[in-house]
Amino acid sequence: MGKKVYFFTNLAPHYRQLLWLNILKNQENEYSFLCGKETSSGIKQIDFExxxxxxxxxRIExxxxxxxxxxxxxxxxxxITKALSSKLDVAIITGDAWVITNWIISIILKLRGKKVVFWSHGIYGNEKGLKKFLRILFYRLAHAHLLYERRAKTLMSELGFNKHKLNVIFNSLDYxxxxxxxxxxxxxxKKSALPFFSDAEKPTLLFIGRLTAIKKLDLLMNAYNQLLEKGFGLNLLIVGDGPMQNQLSTLVEPSIQNKSCHFYGPCYSEEKLAELISASDLCISPGNVGLTAVHCLSYGTPVLTHDNFYNQMPEAGAINPGKSGLLFKENSVESIVEKVEYWIFEQKLSREEIRKNCYKIIDDYxxxxxxxxxxxxxxxxxNPLL
Incomplete structure (x- = not known):
């Protein structure tokens, strides 16, 4: 086997279970994981049992x-003890500057002559002042970087980081x-997948995720109401729960009553989620989109989200505008309405073509x-693959 590689990470999020397992199985190098066992964030963790x-x-500590x-x-x-004593060639560290020990172990490992790699979002582009200074200073500790998207690579290259040390790794779910x-x-x-609608054949708009203020779902509700007022026949499916549910349902109460809007609630069955996503025509994420984009594209459903990448999650880069979704002007109900009208009622791609476009980015990267x-x-x- 090749080099000994240790991952230092504060969490072991459940969505990375397949990735971690495949890394451990890999025969090209020997990989081990050091991770925080507990979290107060509420994020579901990998079940190593x-x-x-x-x-x-x-190889899991x-x-x-x-x-x-x-x-x-x-x-x-x-x-720190592991950084001082572990027999390794390369350390891949969560590139989070707020994990104080990451600074220390990076310096220790460099002094020991080990290669240090950070796996992170990289630069967002909206950092200013002290935050920007500290983030750049921290990133300079690494020999190389693994970044979630090409945009971060561009921004870091512009700040003087060597592009040959910036590797775009993207993200994944259970592929x-x-x-x-x-x-x-x-x-x-659609009738089988969406039995709660009075007319399941109507185009269906989808949101999937936690119903929280940061998701700006009031924009979606208001846009949906405007589309109905303009005479467009549409269903709206909300999958998930959260503190905003009562407030949001009040905004679309008439549509709930006539069974054109449905709050499905939380869903933990991947088979059922696959059905709901695939049967929908467009997922809309008014706030940042994150892994919801990867989830929906994986099942052939295009995604509409906002265009301000300073306030987006990296996975927004998976959307190919005009092919597998669209971008609207941030915080604009009118822009959402315009984009939905175009995508659902005007653009000429068949549903099968859209599915293929969605699948391609997932299958490739x-x-x-x-x-x-x-x-x-x-x-x-x-050198980097991209």
Missing amino acids: TEDFEPYRN FLKNRYLKKKYLIWQSGA EKSLSLRSKIELID YNPQYQIKVVNNLVNGN
């Missing part, structure tokens, strides 16, 4: 996260599961196989 992880448990300053800063007990479900969901008719290829390429000292 499953049978799949059993052969690799000796836990650190203790200690939260400081009202949980704004993190100290990882055990990280193997989505592949297995694709052929099944395409055979399900947003999957664990591509991510592992990027990691191995970096560890082995090659």
